[in-house]
Amino acid sequence: MNKIIACIDHSAAAAAVCDAGAWVSRRTRRPLVLLHVLDQRLYPAKTDLSGNIGLGSRTQLLEELADLDRQRSKLALEQGQQDLATARERVAEQGVADPELLQRHGHFVEALQDLQDDTRVLVLGRQGEEHQGAAQEIGGNLERVIRTLACRILITPPDFKAPQKVLFAYDASPTAKKVLSIIARSPLFKGIPIHLLMIGEAGEKNLGLLHAARQELIAQGHTEVDTQLMQGPVEKTLLAYQQQQQLEMIIMGAYGHSRIREFFVGSTTTNLLRLSPVPILLMR
Structure with missing residues (x-):
């Protein structure tokens, strides 16, 4: 798990x-x-149109339609290469002089799974090309990525600012204690003030x-x-504290309940991804 993988598209x-990605790379060295992934669902490498053409249609029509798909995929591939070149210039301005450029053609989540063993932190935008402009929507692949991959994932809104103060949503669960141990030893937040916020009952146990x-x-x-113990609805209380203290990143564990439970009570992780105005670092 050595590399920082930043997933870019045309959004x-x-x-x-x-x-x-440049910020994490510099901080962690x-x-x-x-990475640019040309999604196979939208741009198949090979298209079989024979089942869509009625009897008596000409072979030439099949060939023309297949050629149009090939041209469309080729243009998308070239656009992706241009996006990578633009991204390389941008991270160079941020102090990362020689990033690796990688382009894959396939299913997005599977492409990330293939790279997972060598991924230290995965950086994703909250919204990709299909959801840009929808302020409180998250990209269609994002939840699948979070549930599938075990690496650390940093999700950023459309604007990223290097955090000067961060919020760690801490509940003393086994997951939170593991995240605490990782954060404590990582260079990512060394020298950056950390606010530990627990939302729960006031009392000596939680204070301890x-x-x-x-x-x-x-x-x-x-x-x-800094530490703070507060009571109230989790998402509302956490986001109110983040805004009050002007904290510029949230750190938390991801998806602590089963899918069945989330169907009935909602997911704190998903809700915060939708509502947070700042980046969120998720740890499984």
Whole structure:
């Protein structure tokens, strides 16, 4: 797990993905890969149209239709190469001089699975080409990626700004404790103030859990760690605190409940992805 993979496309989010990928690459001193995937669902490598043509239609029509699909895929491939070149120029301006450029043709999630073993952090835009302009929608592939991959995933809104203060949504669960351990030892947030927010009942137990979490961060060299215990609906309380304190990134575990439970009560992860005005770093 050595590389930072930034997934770009032809959407407005590509610039933010480049900026976020460059930021993570610089902070962690890991190589940056700019990835463009030509989705096979939209641009099949080979098209069989024979079942769509009625009896008596000419072979020439089949050939012309197949040729149109080939031309469309070729143009999309060339557009992707241009997008990669533009992305390379942008990350160079951010201090990453020699990123690896990678282009794949296939299913998006499968392409990321193939690269997962060498992925340290995956950087995605909240909305791709199909959802740009829909302020509170998330891209169609995003939830599938989060549920399928086990790597760390940074999701950015259309604008990315390097965070000066971050919010860690902490609930002392086994997942949160694992995330805490990773964050404490990672160079990604060293020197950046961290706010630990627990949403739960006021009491000595939760205050003690917050104190222990703070001490673990301090023991690993984090000098500015604030803790806060609050009550209220999770999404509303967390986002209100983020805005009040002007925190510029949220760190949290991903999808803590089963799909059946989420069908009835909704998913905190998905809701925050939709509503958050700042990037979210998800840890499985």
